[in-house]
Amino acid sequence: MTISVQQDDFDLGFEVTALTKNNIDIGAVVTFVGLVRDKTGGTLLSMELEHYPGMTEQALAEIEQAATKRWSLNASRVIHRYGNLKTGEQIMMVATASPHRKDAFEAAEYLMDYLKTDAPFWKKEHFKDGADWVDSKAIDDAAKDRWTS
Amino acid sequence: MQLDVLYFAWVRERIGVAKEQVSTTAVSVADLVKELSAREERYAVAFQDMSVVRVAVDQILVPLDAPIGGAKEVAFFPPMTGG
Numbered sequence: 212m213t214i215s216v217q218q219d220d221f222d223l224g225f226e227v228t229a230l231t232k233n234n235i236d237i238g239a240v241v242t243f244v245g246l247v248r249d250k251t252g253g254t255l256l257s258m259e260l261e262h263y264p265g266m267t268e269q270a271l272a273e274i275e276q277a278a279t280k281r282w283s284l285n286a287s288r289v290i291h292r293y294g295n296l297k298t299g300e301q302i303m304m305v306a307t308a309s310p311h312r313k314d315a316f317e318a319a320e321y322l323m324d325y326l327k328t329d330a331p332f333w334k335k336e337h338f339k340d341g342a343d344w345v346d347s348k349a350i351d352d353a354a355k356d357r358w359t360s
Numbered sequence: 361m362q363l364d365v366l367y368f369a370w371v372r373e374r375i376g377v378a379k380e381q382v383s384t385t386a387v388s389v390a391d392l393v394k395e396l397s398a399r400e401e402r403y404a405v406a407f408q409d410m411s412v413v414r415v416a417v418d419q420i421l422v423p424l425d426a427p428i429g430g431a432k433e434v435a436f437f438p439p440m441t442g443g
Contacts, residue, residue, distance in 0.1 A: 245443055261369055262442070263435060266419035291442060303443060323443060329421070332442025333369035344370045347439035 212279060212287050214271045216262060218294040220301055230286050230308050237285045239312040241319040245302040254338045260293040260302065263331035267291070274325040278307070281321070282314040289322065291332065324355045361385070363392075363428070367406075368437035371413060374406035389415050390424050392434060406436070414439055 215221075223244060231237050249255035271289055278284065284307055291303040305322045309315040334345040365382045367375050386392035393410065396403040407413060415422055416435040428434055 260442075263366070263368055263416070263419070263437070266416055266435070269419055270421075327443040328440060330442050331368070331416070331437065331440055333438060334441045335369070344438065345441045347441050 212272075212275050213289075214268060214275060215290045216264075216267050216271070217290065217292060220292070221290045221304060223301075223304060223306075226288050226290070226304065227306055230288050230306055234285055234308070236310055237308045238310045239315040240306060240308045241312070241315040242304060242306045243319055243323055244304045247296050247298050247300050247302055249298045251338065254340070255298050256337045256339060257298070258296050258302070259335040259337060259342075260296060261333045261335070262291075262293045266331050270330045271326065274322060274329060277325070278318045278321050282307075282309065282318040283311070284309050284314060284318055287318065287322070289326070291326070291330070293332070321358055324351070324358065327351045328355045361429075363431060364433045365392075365396075366433065366435040368435065370438055371406050371436045375402050386428060388424075389417065389422065389426050389428055389434065392428060393424070412438060 223242060227240055231240060247258045275287055275289060286308040288306040296302060305319050307315045307318040328351055336343050336345060361384055363382050363384060364379060366379050372378050384392055384395055386395050393407050397407050410424055414437055415424060417426055417428055417431045418433050
């Protein structure tokens, strides 16, 4: 169960290899990678990611602990970047390792749903003609709520 | 009571600073919001719709009516948009 909040990019293959190394009980690994996407068809220059140092790490650790209690996980890895990222760059990743795929899939979705609403990150999109803070979405709250209903 | 007050994202931009020390007699987060809003226009503007502002006391998310007695740090920010 390892969390990193960093400016640097990451290598998914390296992270998965490190996650599963020397653990022959793992039968399934699920990964998710979030990328900077241009919804406007070519006017997005970059995405600025701000976070709350200290609280971010604490919130991510709590989310990861909750997932570990709920599913049978051998290991998990969360990396979230901050700073100025260009279109197409990797923003974050989640990886879950479990004896079986169902736990790995569900835990990865749970981590993503809670990370989106409970980890203090904010995105600002910089366009050719201005900049805007990304609004939170009701659909993200609904995605999180399904785990408690 | 002396508090570190932190602001993030557009709340920070509207208030104009990322962090400041505040002397306050506020008992709850809601009191602190009222007190700051009465001090200067920029706070009133940032806090005009508290339904789009989230609060953390000592780095834990709390509701607006949460107490701040003994707290070291209060932070105001918009709903999170990570991932």
